[in-house]
Amino acid sequence: MPTYQFKVNGESRTVDVSEDMPLLWVLRDHLDLAGTKYGCGIALCGSCTVHLDGIAVRSCALTMSMVEGKSITTIEGLSKDGSHPVQEAWKEIDVPQCGYCQAGQIMTASAFLEKNPNPNAEEIKEAMDGNICRCASYSRIFKAVELASTKMA
Amino acid sequence: MTTKDTTITFSRRAFMRTSSLAGGGLIIGFNLFQACKPKAAAPIDLASLNYNDFNAFIKIADNGAVTIFSPNPEIGQGVKTSMPMIIAEELDVAWSNVHVEQGILDTHNYTRQVAGGSQSIRFGWEPLRQTGATARQMLVNAAAARWGVDPSECTTNEGVITNAAGESLGYGEVVKEAAAMEVPDNVKLKAIKDFKIIGKDAANVDIDEIITGKPLFGSDYKTPGMVYASVMRPPAFGQKLESFDDTETRSVPGVIDVLKFGEKIAVLANDTWTAMKAKELLKATWKADTTLESTEDHDTILLGLLDGNKFETLRADGNVKKAFAEADKILERTYESPFLPHNCLEPMNFYADVTEEKVHLAGPIQTPERTAMMIAEMLDRDMNQVHLEMTRMGGGFGRRLYGDFAMEAAEISNLARKPIKVIFSREDDMADGIYRPAIKYRIKAAIKDGKVTGYHLKEAAINSNMYGLIPNFFPAGAIENYQVDVAKYNSNITTGAWRAPYTNFLAFAEQSFFDELAETLETDKVQLRLDLLQNVKGSKDDRIQYSPERMEKVIKMAVDKSGWGKQPEGVFQGFVNYYCHNSHVAEVANVVVEDGTPVVKKITCVVDCGIVVNPLGAMNQAEGGVIDGVGHAMFGDFAFKDGEPQAKNFDKYRLIRMSEAPEVDVHFMKNEFSPTGLGEPTLPPAGGAIANAMKAATGKRLYKQPFTKYPELMSVPQKEIIG
Ligand code: FES
Numbered sequence: 001m002p003t004y005q006f007k008v009n010g011e012s013r014t015v016d017v018s019e020d021m022p023l024l025w026v027l028r029d030h031l032d033l034a035g036t037k038y039g040c041g042i043a044l045c046g047s048c049t050v051h052l053d054g055i056a057v058r059s060c061a062l063t064m065s066m067v068e069g070k071s072i073t074t075i076e077g078l079s080k081d082g083s084h085p086v087q088e089a090w091k092e093i094d095v096p097q098c099g100y101c102q103a104g105q106i107m108t109a110s111a112f113l114e115k116n117p118n119p120n121a122e123e124i125k126e127a128m129d130g131n132i133c134r135c136a137s138y139s140r141i142f143k144a145v146e147l148a149s150t151k152m153a
Numbered sequence: 154m155t156t157k158d159t160t161i162t163f164s165r166r167a168f169m170r171t172s173s174l175a176g177g178g179l180i181i182g183f184n185l186f187q188a189c190k191p192k193a194a195a196p197i198d199l200a201s202l203n204y205n206d207f208n209a210f211i212k213i214a215d216n217g218a219v220t221i222f223s224p225n226p227e228i229g230q231g232v233k234t235s236m237p238m239i240i241a242e243e244l245d246v247a248w249s250n251v252h253v254e255q256g257i258l259d260t261h262n263y264t265r266q267v268a269g270g271s272q273s274i275r276f277g278w279e280p281l282r283q284t285g286a287t288a289r290q291m292l293v294n295a296a297a298a299r300w301g302v303d304p305s306e307c308t309t310n311e312g313v314i315t316n317a318a319g320e321s322l323g324y325g326e327v328v329k330e331a332a333a334m335e336v337p338d339n340v341k342l343k344a345i346k347d348f349k350i351i352g353k354d355a356a357n358v359d360i361d362e363i364i365t366g367k368p369l370f371g372s373d374y375k376t377p378g379m380v381y382a383s384v385m386r387p388p389a390f391g392q393k394l395e396s397f398d399d400t401e402t403r404s405v406p407g408v409i410d411v412l413k414f415g416e417k418i419a420v421l422a423n424d425t426w427t428a429m430k431a432k433e434l435l436k437a438t439w440k441a442d443t444t445l446e447s448t449e450d451h452d453t454i455l456l457g458l459l460d461g462n463k464f465e466t467l468r469a470d471g472n473v474k475k476a477f478a479e480a481d482k483i484l485e486r487t488y489e490s491p492f493l494p495h496n497c498l499e500p501m502n503f504y505a506d507v508t509e510e511k512v513h514l515a516g517p518i519q520t521p522e523r524t525a526m527m528i529a530e531m532l533d534r535d536m537n538q539v540h541l542e543m544t545r546m547g548g549g550f551g552r553r554l555y556g557d558f559a560m561e562a563a564e565i566s567n568l569a570r571k572p573i574k575v576i577f578s579r580e581d582d583m584a585d586g587i588y589r590p591a592i593k594y595r596i597k598a599a600i601k602d603g604k605v606t607g608y609h610l611k612e613a614a615i616n617s618n619m620y621g622l623i624p625n626f627f628p629a630g631a632i633e634n635y636q637v638d639v640a641k642y643n644s645n646i647t648t649g650a651w652r653a654p655y656t657n658f659l660a661f662a663e664q665s666f667f668d669e670l671a672e673t674l675e676t677d678k679v680q681l682r683l684d685l686l687q688n689v690k691g692s693k694d695d696r697i698q699y700s701p702e703r704m705e706k707v708i709k710m711a712v713d714k715s716g717w718g719k720q721p722e723g724v725f726q727g728f729v730n731y732y733c734h735n736s737h738v739a740e741v742a743n744v745v746v747e748d749g750t751p752v753v754k755k756i757t758c759v760v761d762c763g764i765v766v767n768p769l770g771a772m773n774q775a776e777g778g779v780i781d782g783v784g785h786a787m788f789g790d791f792a793f794k795d796g797e798p799q800a801k802n803f804d805k806y807r808l809i810r811m812s813e814a815p816e817v818d819v820h821f822m823k824n825e826f827s828p829t830g831l832g833e834p835t836l837p838p839a840g841g842a843i844a845n846a847m848k849a850a851t852g853k854r855l856y857k858q859p860f861t862k863y864p865e866l867m868s869v870p871q872k873e874i875i876g
């Protein structure tokens with residue numbers, strides 16, 4: 001099996017996996033970074049969102065050849081101690097219900113706010129529309145993104 | 154454990170036990186869910202109990218720190234936070250000093266818990282208060298003994314006991330003595346007005362772990378040497394496995410084994426991806442064993458049942474036949490719903506390690522006791538060999554009441570003699586579900602002299618009908634001649650509970666019907682409901698489940714908060730009031746027309762669920778329930794063709810997303826009633842509220858869900874927009 005080298009949360013890692021294995025499963029099963037979640041496997045729910053060189057991507061749709069040499073950030077590496085402004089906003093608003101979607105929501109929101117620190121309501125909804133929350137905690141996700149934007153601006 | 158089937162009134166001694174901890178501190182063990190069952194069997198031989206016989210604990214350390222080990226399965230309804238809050242309130246400690254932990258990790262006996270039916274708080278309320286109050290009293294008694302004063306002279310506040318002379322002792326200072334005390338009976342509960350924790354916002358106790366991505370869920374569970382199992386099940390309901398060829402599957406690097414069990418084939422591999430991918434390479438042939446059913450067949454069959462006369466009558470008041478014979482006017486309408494998958498965002502999964510000596514199970518399950526028992530039976534093991542560890546659940550919605558996936562895990566591990574985890578792909582999860590059954594309702598009302606004199610509801614459902622109490626919900630008791638009849642068709646498609654079973658669609662049917670009834674009677678839509686409720690006041694019928702007084706209050710508050718009838722031009726409203734899961738709810742939907750299409754902008758929701766333990770969590774639940782109800786009424790469609798589900802992932806199955814979610818404005822009724830269900834009751838009214846508002850906007854009435862399947866009914870004629 002081919003080996004791939006890339007950076008995860010600032011650390012250089014080498015993995016030896018089949019070439020068609022999506023990054024999602026490399027993270028979860030081979031690197032024990034289970035914070036990134038599986039929800040659909042076809043890039044439609046956003047549970048598996050991570051940052052690739054700072055851009056939010058669906059790790060279920062990325063093969064390792066696309067990741068080789070790149071830098072990946074997962075929820076575990078977003079901050080050392082949950083102190084990223086988006087995480088703090090999530091905590092302040094008490095967003096989660098079951099919590100399963102939330103890592104993906106936070107990763108989408110943090111990459112979005114990095115690019116657009118002062119979004120309007122429509123922009124927030126558009127940015128977050130790819131992330132399903134089955135528990136429908138949408139009102140709070142929205143409020144938390146708004147709050148995080150005031151912390152980041 | 155010795156148990157006796159006797160009904161007990163509340164005796165602390167029957168379910169609590171205290172002892173001092175080796176490392177210092179006091180531990181109080183109690184059986185939460187046993188105590189919570191209204192007619193619980195009590196363990197009678199307390200002396201023979203050891204700490205493995207309890208499933209919940211309060212630990213008070215020497216330094217006064219309080220840890221509450223909550224035994225409760227957390228599916229997202231927040232009970233892991235709210236149940237310990239109730240204990241802490243009566244214990245009279247500061248919530249910020251309380252630490253909550255999942256409580257079964259060090260017991261090798263399985264425990265008795267269930268999450269479902271919005272009942273955790275309802276059944277837990279009294280026992281949890283009693284538990285906290287009893288612990289508090291023991292600490293007070295210990296302090297009083299040390300001071301040589303009467304316990305009644307002592308007061309407590311935030312973990313500190315004070316006597317009449319003004320001397321104080323922290324809880325931690327008296328834990329040793331308290332541990333040796335008798336468990337007191339007849340302790341006094343706080344007055345509701347003195348609550349300091351209940352009714353105040355408390356954040357989810359797992360919030361830090363969730364936002365930093367800690368492995369909390371079943372799908373994150375992992376042990377050394379564990380392998381992953383992906384299971385191929387019959388693609389269509391009604392099929393059986395004929396033969397299969399696994400040559401290609403076995404040639405995939407990382408595949409460990411391929412095992413046939415029953416009508417299924419498990420592929421075992423070193424990681425999830427390999428297991429899932431290699432499963433796709435299996436060449437299996439299936440043959441029809443029973444009928445391969447399609448949605449069109451179900452439609453014909455269910456409508457046939459409604460037209461027929463093979464019903465079971467669940468409630469009959471007066472004489473509906475006579476009422477219809479004498480009516481001036483009759484309104485009759487039929488409402489239709491599809492099957493629905495649960496689509497928990499975390500697909501089903503379970504861990505099992507079956508060895509000669511023991512069966513270790515772990516994963517997300519709403520019914521751990523029943524599941525452990527079924528597995529013990531299946532493997533022919535003694536119950537005390539079975540240990541089930543509960544993990545956090547990525548959603549439940551009823552799906553995780555069923556232990557099918559845990560049984561599979563145990564069966565595969567038993568065959569392979571390896572620790573394994575069964576993992577469902579989204580496709581497996583959606584196509585191998587236990588669905589909300591398709592249901593049709595026909596409702597008929599008799600009108601005489603401008604009054605509703607008869608009401609006849611017929612249900613035709615797949616596999617099972619509404620359960621016992623539902624025929625006693627509103628409008629039972631409000632209409633003199635009232636009848637509920639049910640009929641069912643037994644299908645080979647598996648069906649079961651789905652968030653707010655039956656009422657999740659029945660509310661839409663009945664509340665759409667009332668709306669149309671008001672139009673027929675040319676009366677105000679809210680007034681019709683209020684008038685009907687008048688007839689129930691003072692009723693001696695103890696089968697009636699709802700309270701007309703509480704319902705009336707909820708309706709009036711919803712009128713007020715939503716600005717009912719006072720909207721600017723272009724805003725159309727729909728009204729619904731409903732009772733289910735012991736809570737009363739009213740919802741008002743606001744719809745506007747954008748580009749000829751009605752769009753739901755806002756839903757005002759008023760809930761009477763008694764005392765709200767944790768408003769912050771309750772609000773999240775209530776909002777989520779409303780949006781979930783809107784989403785499934787609008788988009789949820791799930792059809793079968795020749796036994797095979799036509800949607801298997803989110804490309805074909807649409808779940809509501811942020812941009813489609815209306816603003817939700819929730820108000821809780823303030824009162825001193827004991828808490829009732831909240832995980833479910835805000836969902837059922839949502840579909841009816843938006844359908845009624847859409848009717849106001851478009852002039853067209855929706856009778857079938859999901860609404861988006863009928864675009865012609867979801868549009869406003871062009872000339873009306875221009876005009
Ligand atoms: S798992 Fe990647 S988008 Fe759903």
Ligand code: FES
Pocket residue numbers: 096097098099100101102132133134135136137229498547548
């Ligand atoms: S919190 Fe459950 S899926 Fe979002």
